[in-house]
Amino acid sequence: MLRMEKITKDFPGVRALEKVDFEVRGGEIHGLVGENGAGKSTLMKILSGAYRKDAGEILIDDKLVEIHGPAHAISLGINAIYQELNLVPQLSVMENLLLGQEPLFALGQLVDFRTMRKKAREILKEVGADFSGDIPVRNLSVAQRQLVEIGKAISLGGKILILDEPCAALSQREVQRLFGLLRQMKSQGKAVIFISHRMDEIKEICDLATVLRDGRNVGTVPVQQTPVETIIEMMVGRTIEEYFPRSDAPLGEEVLRVENLCYQSSVRDVSFSLKSGEVLGLAGLVGAGRTELVKCLFGAMAKDSGRVFMNDREVTILSPRDAIAAGLSLVTEDRKEDGLLLNMSVDNNITIANLFRMGGRLLLNRKEEKQASRHSVKTLDIRTPDISHPVASLSGGNQQKAILARWLLTKPKVMVLDEPTRGIDVGAKTEVYRIIKNLAEKGGAFLVISSEFPELAGICHRIMVMSKGTIVATLNREKADLRRILALAMGQA
Amino acid sequence: MKAQYGYILNLIIGLVVIFAVMVVLSPVGPDGVPLVLSKNSLLVMLSFCTFNIVLGAGMTFVILAGGIDLSVGRALALSNVLFAIVLKAARSLTIATATALLAGAMVGLLNGTITVMGRIPSFIATLGTYMVCWGLAFILSAGQTITTEPGLTSHPLVPAIIPILAVCAAHVLLSRFKFGRHVYAVGGNVQAARLSGIPVRRIQILCFVICGACAGIGGIMYWARLAIGSSLAGEAFELYAIAAVIIGGTSLSGGEGTVIGTFIGALIMGVLRYGLVILEVSEHWQKVVFGTVIVGAVLFDSLRRRRSQ
Numbered sequence: 001m002l003r004m005e006k007i008t009k010d011f012p013g014v015r016a017l018e019k020v021d022f023e024v025r026g027g028e029i030h031g032l033v034g035e036n037g038a039g040k041s042t043l044m045k046i047l048s049g050a051y052r053k054d055a056g057e058i059l060i061d062d063k064l065v066e067i068h069g070p071a072h073a074i075s076l077g078i079n080a081i082y083q084e085l086n087l088v089p090q091l092s093v094m095e096n097l098l099l100g101q102e103p104l105f106a107l108g109q110l111v112d113f114r115t116m117r118k119k120a121r122e123i124l125k126e127v128g129a130d131f132s133g134d135i136p137v138r139n140l141s142v143a144q145r146q147l148v149e150i151g152k153a154i155s156l157g158g159k160i161l162i163l164d165e166p167c168a169a170l171s172q173r174e175v176q177r178l179f180g181l182l183r184q185m186k187s188q189g190k191a192v193i194f195i196s197h198r199m200d201e202i203k204e205i206c207d208l209a210t211v212l213r214d215g216r217n218v219g220t221v222p223v224q225q226t227p228v229e230t231i232i233e234m235m236v237g238r239t240i241e242e243y244f245p246r247s248d249a250p251l252g253e254e255v256l257r258v259e260n261l262c263y264q265s266s267v268r269d270v271s272f273s274l275k276s277g278e279v280l281g282l283a284g285l286v287g288a289g290r291t292e293l294v295k296c297l298f299g300a301m302a303k304d305s306g307r308v309f310m311n312d313r314e315v316t317i318l319s320p321r322d323a324i325a326a327g328l329s330l331v332t333e334d335r336k337e338d339g340l341l342l343n344m345s346v347d348n349n350i351t352i353a354n355l356f357r358m359g360g361r362l363l364l365n366r367k368e369e370k371q372a373s374r375h376s377v378k379t380l381d382i383r384t385p386d387i388s389h390p391v392a393s394l395s396g397g398n399q400q401k402a403i404l405a406r407w408l409l410t411k412p413k414v415m416v417l418d419e420p421t422r423g424i425d426v427g428a429k430t431e432v433y434r435i436i437k438n439l440a441e442k443g444g445a446f447l448v449i450s451s452e453f454p455e456l457a458g459i460c461h462r463i464m465v466m467s468k469g470t471i472v473a474t475l476n477r478e479k480a481d482l483r484r485i486l487a488l489a490m491g492q493a
Numbered sequence: 494m495k496a497q498y499g500y501i502l503n504l505i506i507g508l509v510v511i512f513a514v515m516v517v518l519s520p521v522g523p524d525g526v527p528l529v530l531s532k533n534s535l536l537v538m539l540s541f542c543t544f545n546i547v548l549g550a551g552m553t554f555v556i557l558a559g560g561i562d563l564s565v566g567r568a569l570a571l572s573n574v575l576f577a578i579v580l581k582a583a584r585s586l587t588i589a590t591a592t593a594l595l596a597g598a599m600v601g602l603l604n605g606t607i608t609v610m611g612r613i614p615s616f617i618a619t620l621g622t623y624m625v626c627w628g629l630a631f632i633l634s635a636g637q638t639i640t641t642e643p644g645l646t647s648h649p650l651v652p653a654i655i656p657i658l659a660v661c662a663a664h665v666l667l668s669r670f671k672f673g674r675h676v677y678a679v680g681g682n683v684q685a686a687r688l689s690g691i692p693v694r695r696i697q698i699l700c701f702v703i704c705g706a707c708a709g710i711g712g713i714m715y716w717a718r719l720a721i722g723s724s725l726a727g728e729a730f731e732l733y734a735i736a737a738v739i740i741g742g743t744s745l746s747g748g749e750g751t752v753i754g755t756f757i758g759a760l761i762m763g764v765l766r767y768g769l770v771i772l773e774v775s776e777h778w779q780k781v782v783f784g785t786v787i788v789g790a791v792l793f794d795s796l797r798r799r800r801s802q
Contacts, residue, residue, distance in 0.1 A: 300688055321690040330688060338684035343748035344677060352678055353689035355671050362670055406689070 001026040001191045002047075002160055007056035009042055009215075016042045017215045019056070026159070029182055029192045031206035031223060033199075034235055035425065038212040040195050041082075044162050047193075048080035049073035060160075077158035081149045081166055087137045094120030094133035097152050123151040128177040143170050150178060154185075161185060164195045171287075172490050179205050197452065199228045200486045213237055228482060232454055244458025245433050247440040251461070252276035254312065255445045256328075256414045258297060261306030266292040268469040270306070274414060279436060279446045281460035283453055283485050289469040290449045291333055294416045298323045298330040310413060324353060327413035331403055331420055333449070339403050340391055347373035347387040349402050354409040376405035380435060397428020404435060415439075418449045433459050453485045467491045500742040500794065504757040511761060515768035528771050537770075539653060540718060542763035544569075544711055544727075546656035548734035549741070549755040550663040551707025554700040556738050557667070559680040559747030560608060560615035562701060565708040565734055567626035568600040569727035572712030574630045577639040577722020594709040600626060601705020605698030615701075623731070630724035639722035652714060656756075659707065663752040676700060680747030736783075737762055740790040761786075 002024045009017040017039045024030045032040050045051040047058070049070040058065050060076060067073050073080070087096050094116050095102075103115040120133035129147045137145060146166060153161055163182075167175045182192050182205060196202055202209055203223060210220040211234040218234050236243050257273040266289040274280050284290045296303035299317040308315055308326075315326040323330070332338045341349050350373045351358065358372070359365030373387045382401045384394055391402055400420065407415060417436075421429040436446055436459060450456050456463050457480045464474045465488040473488050512529075519527035528534055548565050555562045576593040583589065600622055607618040667673035675696045678686040687693045708727075715726045741758030743750025765786060769779045 298688070319690075320688045321692065324690040332688060338682070338688055341678050341681040341685055341748070343681035343744075348674065348677075352674070352686075352691070355674060356690065359671065362672065364669055364671055364674060 001061060003057075003059040003062075004043070004047065005057045005059070007043065007046060007058075008054050009039075009046060009051065010054050015215055017046075017053075020212070020215070020217045022210060022217065023220075024160070024191045024193060026189045026191050027186055028208065029186050029194055029206050031202040031209035032193055032195045032212065033197065033202060033209055033231065034212035035197075035429075038235070039215040040212055041164055042215075043212070044080060044164060044193065044195065047073070047160075048078055048162060050080075074156060074158065078160045078162070079153040079156050079158040080162040080164070081146075081153050082164050087145055087148060089138035090136060092134050092136050093124070093131065093140070093148055096137050096148055097123055097133065097155060099152070101156075119155075123155050126154065127151045127181060128174070143174055146170060147174065150181070154181070158190075160191045160193070162193045162195070165197070166194075167196065167198065167201055172285075175201070199231065199454070199482065202231075203228065211235055228454075243430060243433075244455070245430070245437045246459045247277065247279065247437045247461075249277055249441040251278050252443060255310065256447075257309040257312070259307045259309070261293065261296060261308075262304045263289075263292050263296045263301060264304065266469050267296060267303075270466075270469075270471055272464060272471065272474070274445045274447060276413075276443045276445050277440050278462070279440050279448060279460045281456035281463035281480075282447060282449045282466060283456050283463050283489055284449075284451075284466035285489050286451065288466045288489065290466050291418055293466070294330060294418055294447065294449065298328055298416065300330070324356075324410055324412075327411075329353075329407035329410055329412035329415045331400075331407055331415070331417045333418040333422065335396070335399055335403065335423070340399055342390075342392045344391060345388045346377070346382070346384050346391050346394070346402055349391045350376050350387075350405045350409060353406050357410075372409060373405075376409060380405050380408075381431065395425070395428070397424040397431070400424050400428065400432065401435075404432070408439075412444075414445045414447065416447045416449075419451065420448065421450070421452070421455065429455075453482050453489075456480070457482060457485070465489050500797070501751065501754055501757065504741065504754060504761065508757055508761050508764065511768070512764050515764065515772070518772055519768075520771075529768060534767060534771055538763045538767040541766060542759055543652050543656045543714060544730060545733050545737050545759040545762060546756055547659045547707050547711050547714065548730055549737035549759045550656075550659045550752050551704035552731075552734040552738050553663065553741075553743055553750065553752045553755045554667075554676060555615070555704045556735070556743050556745060557680045557747055557750055558676050558697050558700040559683065560697065560700065561619065561735065561745075562601075562604060562615065562704045563619040563731050564600060564604060564622040564626055565704060565711070566727035566730035566732075567623045567630065568597050568705055568708035569711040569715065569730060570630040570724050571600065571626040571633075572596040572709040573715045573726045574634045574639065574712075574722040574724055576712055576716050577641050578633060580641050580716075581639065590713055593712045594706060597709020597712065598702050598706040600708065601702040602698065604705065605701030608701065609694045609697045627724070630726075634722060634724045636724065638725075641716070641720050641722070643720045652717065655710065655714060659710065660752055660756045663703075667752055672696070672699070677748055680749075682748070733759075733762060736787045740787060742794060758790075 004022040006019040006021065007017050008019055020043060022043065034040050042051065046053045049067045049072055058067060065076060097120050098116055103112040104110060105112045117133055124133060127147050127150050131144060137148065166178060170178065185192055194206055206223045208220055209223050209231060211218045211231060213235060252275055254273050255276045259271045261267055261270045270293055282290050292301060295301040297308065299319045299322050308317055310326050317323045317326060341352060347370060351369045358368050370387065377384065377387055380401045382398050382405065384398060391399060421432055440446060448460060461477055462474055463480045463485060464471050465485055467489055468491060515529045516527050519529040522528045522531055552562060552565065572593040575596050576589045579592045580589040604619050604622055607613055608615040667676065675691050678691055679693050679696050683693060711727065716722060737759040738755045739745060740761060741754030743754060769782060
């Protein structure tokens with residue numbers, strides 16, 4: 001049904017796609033996988049008319065087409081649902097669902113709201129939404145908005161549907177509903193392209209999967225017959241052992257113990273302990289309460305109850321300041337949102353959490369700061385032209401390393417890393433793993449949150465699985481197979 | 494940081510160009526010197542600049558930390574009135590000075606506390622205190638101009654020392670003190686600053702206090718110039734101060750800018766304003782020119798930033 005041949009796309013400074021071939025047949029759900037920056041979204045944006053290709057050909061039903069823009073793509077029967085949602089928040093659900101295809105009357109001048117409401121109700125029923133078409137979209141949750149997007153795409157009735165990470169915000173029940181819809185479209189002979197970095201989803205819904213790496217197609221495999229590990233190895237271009245360096249040094253004394261921590265309804269009675277030299281994983285789906293747990297631990301959210309012990313002595317943590325003084329560090333999930341100081345230089349970003357220990361009581365000591373920053377830049381191999389360079393100009397991986405440097409400088413006993421490799425390229429990921437490994441071997445203790453379970457299975461000694469605010473299981477590394485973690489995280493075991 | 498120095502260089506060039514244009518266009522006085530360069534007009538220019546520099550220096554802190562302070566002009570009037578009243582009653586310059594400074598700082602503290610603890614946009618909080626100070630200044634002075642014994646008679650350049658000291662102090666505070674670094678961090682990314690252990694609220698409140706104290710200094714300077722206490726003092730000064738900060742290259746969203754920039758921004762405004770007076774441009778056209786320059790400077794900066802990205 002769809003063939004893309006030798007598609008090439010350049011962005012300033014990088015070649016995003018290099019002669020990529022991609023083929024999808026009707027009646028097929030085709031997975032598109034790859035690391036961040038592998039070119040998945042770029043390829044799909046070319047197909048949906050959001051980007052123009054620099055070279056290559058697109059054939060639909062064996063006919064050569066030149067896609068001029070999003071409207072043209074839709075007229076060719078290609079509908080896309082992107083990660084970032086494209087709804088008008090002020091308009092109602094039904095207005096959004098039928099935006100641009102409103103039923104009209106009176107010589108096509110007025111909107112026929114009665115028909116619109118009826119149509120909207122049908123679409124919402126089809127996608128399994130339990131809300132009315134009359135409420136404004138801004139009142140919906142992210143998951144509900146996602147359903148509206150899906151409904152919109154289905155109502156357009158194209159023959160090729162592209163879904164870019166559609167499940168990230170959805171609950172398990174909604175995911176199953178979506179998968180049901182996709183299977184239905186498949187049986188109608190339509191083609192579905194499904195982008196995800198979650199192997200479990202790919203396994204469940206896709207027939208074939210095409211793997212992209214660094215803007216190239218590294219192969220298309222039948223999903224059912226291919227082990228997950230093989231797909232991951234294709235994605236990262238090396239074997240799992242090389243990709244996930246992990247510490248094998250013996251563990252030391254307990255450094256951190258958390259007892260009965262509670263926060264509203266999102267963290268319920270959580271207890272765990274961490275030894276020096278240990279890398280402890282915290283797995284769970286979005287909304288399981290992982291971020292809330294670590295933010296409470298770090299004093300960034302006010303916990304309702306619970307005790308925290310460092311080296312067997314109870315500590316009172318009411319603010320991030322207390323946490324830092326107690327020897328905790330938190331690398332947050334969203335670098336840009338609550339990690340980086342984008343207005344500042346690399347060195348100022350590195351020293352900001354450690355200023356209270358440097359220089360005088362009131363004055364800065366620029367020399368000491370520069371020395372410390374230079375040392376960090378060297379040991380963590382942060383690639384920057386100069387330490388006084390703005391941090392905003394670094395790549396994602398180097399920004400992440402700058403934040404790691406910031407926290408390492410505070411000489412923490414325990415480092416909490418929330419999604420430490422999100423949005424950074426493959427090479428930088430391995431470097432982050434290596435940093436964790438080296439520090440763990442020197443007696444550092446880590447609590448690592450990640451939605452990418454292979455990553456946790458790769459680098460951790462133990463993995464705690466969190467579901468609906470509670471720790472449902474703690475698995476040793478030997479027992480940590482991905483299916484089991486996933487089943488536990490989904491609350492099915 | 495480096496980009497900021499580039500901007501300051503642009504500002505200085507702008508200042509020199511504007512000044513040169515004024516000199517060329519200026520009518521020549523009886524002694525053959527362009528009027529713009531006459532002693533009197535330079536002094537008038539300077540005196541307008543002095544207020545704008547002091548208030549702008551304080552305003553720089555607030556804007557850098559991501560806020561805005563609309564109350565400074567009226568806080569200046571309030572402390573000016575209080576100064577005159579206390580001076581008349583207590584006959585002590587020291588007590589009067591302390592009162593005026595304290596009044597300014599208290600207004601700042603109020604602004605900061607309402608904004609930070611009440612989680613109200615500083616625009617609204619300071620709009621409120623603007624009204625309150627205006628009213629209080631009027632009530633305390635009973636709507637009259639309070640005349641006192643003549644102010645300090647000294648060399649006319651003495652008032653220039655205060656703004657220069659203020660700018661130097663502000664610059665050192667922002668660039669050499671941990672406090673300054675924290676101000677930039679809070680203005681750049683509040684969340685990140687908080688998670689880095691910075692006492693965000695304290696920093697934000699302190700910025701308002703500094704800004705208020707500068708308004709207090711302004712109130713004293715106003716008395717020093719005219720030997721009066723008046724609720725009409727400082728009319729629209731907050732707008733001039735904000736304009737000086739913005740022309741000086743400080744980002745209204747916080748985290749970027751320098752007090753040196755504000756200093757030159759204030760000089761540009763002073764030169765422009767009294768240059769236009771001497772060129773006999775009507776008051777209303779002056780406003781048009783002013784508005785254009787403010788928007789033009791920000792537009793220029795925004796274009797420059799976009800290009801560098």
